[in-house]
Amino acid sequence: MEKQELKKRLLQYSRDLLKDGDFHDKLAPAVMGYADLLFEYFDVNNTAGREDIQTTHGNAIGTFWAARCIREVLRTQRFSRGLYSSVLKMVNQSKKPVHVLYAGTGPFAALALPVMMLLAPEDVQFTFLEINPESIAKLKEVINLFDLDPYVKNIHQCDATVWDVSSSEIDIVISETMNRALITEPQVAIMLNLASQLPKEVVFLPEEIKVSLCKLNDGNKEPEKIAELINFNKGLMYSIIQNSSLRNWEFADQDVRVNILEDEQLCYMTEIRVNEDNTLNFNQSSLNLPERLKISQKQGPVNLNFRYSLDKKPGFVVKESFK
Numbered sequence: 001m002e003k004q005e006l007k008k009r010l011l012q013y014s015r016d017l018l019k020d021g022d023f024h025d026k027l028a029p030a031v032m033g034y035a036d037l038l039f040e041y042f043d044v045n046n047t048a049g050r051e052d053i054q055t056t057h058g059n060a061i062g063t064f065w066a067a068r069c070i071r072e073v074l075r076t077q078r079f080s081r082g083l084y085s086s087v088l089k090m091v092n093q094s095k096k097p098v099h100v101l102y103a104g105t106g107p108f109a110a111l112a113l114p115v116m117m118l119l120a121p122e123d124v125q126f127t128f129l130e131i132n133p134e135s136i137a138k139l140k141e142v143i144n145l146f147d148l149d150p151y152v153k154n155i156h157q158c159d160a161t162v163w164d165v166s167s168s169e170i171d172i173v174i175s176e177t178m179n180r181a182l183i184t185e186p187q188v189a190i191m192l193n194l195a196s197q198l199p200k201e202v203v204f205l206p207e208e209i210k211v212s213l214c215k216l217n218d219g220n221k222e223p224e225k226i227a228e229l230i231n232f233n234k235g236l237m238y239s240i241i242q243n244s245s246l247r248n249w250e251f252a253d254q255d256v257r258v259n260i261l262e263d264e265q266l267c268y269m270t271e272i273r274v275n276e277d278n279t280l281n282f283n284q285s286s287l288n289l290p291e292r293l294k295i296s297q298k299q300g301p302v303n304l305n306f307r308y309s310l311d312k313k314p315g316f317v318v319k320e321s322f323k
Contacts, residue, residue, distance in 0.1 A: 014114035018084050028073050035070040038108050042138050056161045057310045058186030060131045070110045075285035082274030084115045091123045101170045103129040103160040103190050104177035107138035121150035129160045161189040165197040174205040181211050181268035181291040183315035192249050195237045208233040208273040216265040223269050227256045229306050253307035266293040
């Protein structure tokens with residue numbers, strides 16, 4: 001297929017992907033077509049592409065797995081559209097070009113391509129951060145194929161959890177380097193590291209990630225919320241930064257008392273607001289699936305203490321007591 005035809009297809013998928021409406025008849029075909037187009041031209045199905053890379057604070061998933069995330073329809077739509085609407089808002093306020101720092105691009109920078117296809121280089125510029133050399137190589141191929149070099153200020157192969165920001169002239173930071181319940185992957189550490197070096201007026205996407213302790217009951221489809229454990233937003237980020245030093249991020253702990261009945265199971269639930277109405281809630285993506293809580297107490301009253309931790313494997317540390 002000729003380059004112009006490829007670009008034409010990508011433009012149409014981008015338009016359909018960024019359309020208004022939570023769900024419409026062109027959305028799923030656009031996301032699937034978008035993913036198929038990229039997979040068709042860029043081989044990510046090799047052994048190296050399946051290997052994760054350990055960052056200072058969490059696993060950066062392999063090229064193949066990062067690419068597969070594109071096929072999650074609502075996830076790709078909400079994150080891409082959230083980025084587009086944030087950029088467009090600044091463009092309409094005569095802030096040009098808008099400089100986006102995209103941390104954890106994977107092999108395709110999939111959240112950025114639709115934005116580039118619908119806006120001009122005079123409107124938006126990107127700096128890309130990615131730790132995986134395999135993904136960096138693919139990303140450069142993607143940029144070359146679709147003639148997107150005019151949109152790219154810099155590409156840095158780095159660990160974004162400890163990267164020293166090279167320019168404070170950033171308007172938007174976006175990172176989608178997370179797993180459900182903020183486990184395993186380095187989303188929190190990346191955002192804290194970048195926020196600690198950037199002006200407070202910078203927009204961070206997603207704007208809010210909530211993780212709550214919930215009960216799963218065999219008779220109910222949706223979990224019952226017991227307590228919110230973290231609301232990771234700009235306010236919390238700057239509070240953590242203020243109370244921490246040398247990237248040793250300190251999180252508050254929380255006590256929760258719960259009575260577990262015979263047919264109940266405790267779990268974490270994740271809700272994400274990218275911005276405005278671009279949200280992801282229960283079961284709308286793999287990020288919003290329940291994550292079961294592993295504790296010794298299977299039934300009866302228990303006191304639980306939760307603290308988020310950013311060791312090599314991020315997630316909540318839970319302590320039980322039965323007083």
